[in-house]
Amino acid sequence: MSTREEQKHRTRTTILRIAAEEFDERGYAAVSLNDIAARLHVTKGTVYFHFPSKSALALAVVDTYVARWSALQQEMTRLHLTGLSALVWLSHQVAVGYRDDPGVRAPLRLMRESAVIDGDLPTPFVPWIKTVAQHVVEAQQQGHVRDDVDANIIAWQVVASFFGAQELSHQLSSRGDLTDRVTTMWQLFLPGIMAPGVALPDLTPPL
Amino acid sequence: MSTREEQKHRTRTTILRIAAEEFDERGYAAVSLNDIAARLHVTKGTVYFHFPSKSALALAVVDTYVARWSALQQEMTRLHLTGLSALVWLSHQVAVGYRDDPGVRAPLRLMRESAVIDGDLPTPFVPWIKTVAQHVVEAQQQGHVRDDVDANIIAWQVVASFFGAQELSHQLSSRGDLTDRVTTMWQLFLPGIMAPGVALPDLTPPL
Numbered sequence: 245m246s247t248r249e250e251q252k253h254r255t256r257t258t259i260l261r262i263a264a265e266e267f268d269e270r271g272y273a274a275v276s277l278n279d280i281a282a283r284l285h286v287t288k289g290t291v292y293f294h295f296p297s298k299s300a301l302a303l304a305v306v307d308t309y310v311a312r313w314s315a316l317q318q319e320m321t322r323l324h325l326t327g328l329s330a331l332v333w334l335s336h337q338v339a340v341g342y343r344d345d346p347g348v349r350a351p352l353r354l355m356r357e358s359a360v361i362d363g364d365l366p367t368p369f370v371p372w373i374k375t376v377a378q379h380v381v382e383a384q385q386q387g388h389v390r391d392d393v394d395a396n397i398i399a400w401q402v403v404a405s406f407f408g409a410q411e412l413s414h415q416l417s418s419r420g421d422l423t424d425r426v427t428t429m430w431q432l433f434l435p436g437i438m439a440p441g442v443a444l445p446d447l448t449p450p451l
Numbered sequence: 452m453s454t455r456e457e458q459k460h461r462t463r464t465t466i467l468r469i470a471a472e473e474f475d476e477r478g479y480a481a482v483s484l485n486d487i488a489a490r491l492h493v494t495k496g497t498v499y500f501h502f503p504s505k506s507a508l509a510l511a512v513v514d515t516y517v518a519r520w521s522a523l524q525q526e527m528t529r530l531h532l533t534g535l536s537a538l539v540w541l542s543h544q545v546a547v548g549y550r551d552d553p554g555v556r557a558p559l560r561l562m563r564e565s566a567v568i569d570g571d572l573p574t575p576f577v578p579w580i581k582t583v584a585q586h587v588v589e590a591q592q593q594g595h596v597r598d599d600v601d602a603n604i605i606a607w608q609v610v611a612s613f614f615g616a617q618e619l620s621h622q623l624s625s626r627g628d629l630t631d632r633v634t635t636m637w638q639l640f641l642p643g644i645m646a647p648g649v650a651l652p653d654l655t656p657p658l
Binding site: 270271273274356367368369370397398400401403404405406407408409411412415416425428429432433435436437 | 477478480481563574575576577604605607608610611612613614615616618619622623632635636639640642643644
């Protein structure tokens with residue numbers, strides 16, 4: 245990239261970061277491109293140069309998240325994680341991202357607020373439910389989860405519990421206890437679906 | 452009450468009902484007293500006569516919910532429900548209220564948005580966690596739940612799962628499957644915490 249292109253790219257990245265912070269804190273409806281320009285000490289024109297509308301900016305914030313989600317799945321493949329180990333690892337990675345990074349929280353909030361945003365956003369929760377169900381099926385093939393468990397029904401409940409856990413942790417503990425709550429969630433869920441005699445995977449949360 | 456007082460009371464009740472619908476649909480920040488007056492075909496002055504500010508109106512919407520919550524607990528006492536039966540009954544009642552009634556959904560949304568509302572709102576989730584923990588302890592005293600279960604930790608997870616279930620059901624199925632999802636939640640949760648040999652309580656959801 246030329247210096248000029250690098251500069252453009254840096255500005256775009258900064259706008260996306262600030263926009264994620266604003267959308268995460270206040271939601272789509274309450275944020276204006278003016279607010280974002282003011283926080284960056286640039287003109288509204290500069291923001292418009294990169295994003296022609298607030299909805300275009302929101303869609304771009306969601307796109308950065310979709311890209312991170314793919315990277316996370318590649319990392320999991322690289323680590324040879326499958327079945328229940330994959331599920332637990334993934335849940336802790338998302339919990340840490342959610343705890344520490346508006347770039348993870350904002351897209352999730354925007355997807356839930358999609359009714360008021362022009363343009364096509366991914367349906368919230370559905371990609372997660374699909375991924376969890378795939379790993380439950382894997383765990384069944386490995387003999388770790390009982391065959392009579394319905395992977396889609398379990399996946400729905402896991403995603404619901406995880407989502408609820410992040411909301412309670414956010415509201416009641418500023419997310420400080422989220423990774424521990426996710427560990428407890430697995431301790432409660434897994435014994436009910438695992439095949440007899442199979443040991444629990446490592447549930448230790450990352451720092 | 453005199454006719455005049457009855458009329459005042461009716462107007463107040465109608466304002467609260469419309470306000471609940473608006474807060475439920477759009478959230479605190481997006482709603483104005485003007486919108487509510489317009490929907491009622493009255494002047495803004497009429498709304499102000501009953502509620503001096505938007506935050507006063509939001510607090511009143513939350514108060515109606517607190518009153519319903521107390522009524523629900525009295526009904527439970529009247530039905531002699533305790534322990535796990537109380538928990539399952541209560542969860543289905545709240546699920547039905549949540550599915551059918553903006554007067555239940557709006558206060559829950561407002562409590563979660565309390566950061567932007569002037570005045571003291573109840574902390575979200577905490578009363579639920581307390582109630583669930585009490586019934587888990589009751590169930591332990593009845594020998595239905597194992598003694599080594601930490602009632603507060605379980606209560607936190609139950610409330611998180613329930614909250615997540617209502618959000619997924621809302622976003623993905625317009626709440627049509629909520630009572631079934633709550634039944635599945637209990638089917639997953641209860642075996643892991645119940646004492647050996649104890650039968651599951653009736654989990655059939657109400658209509």
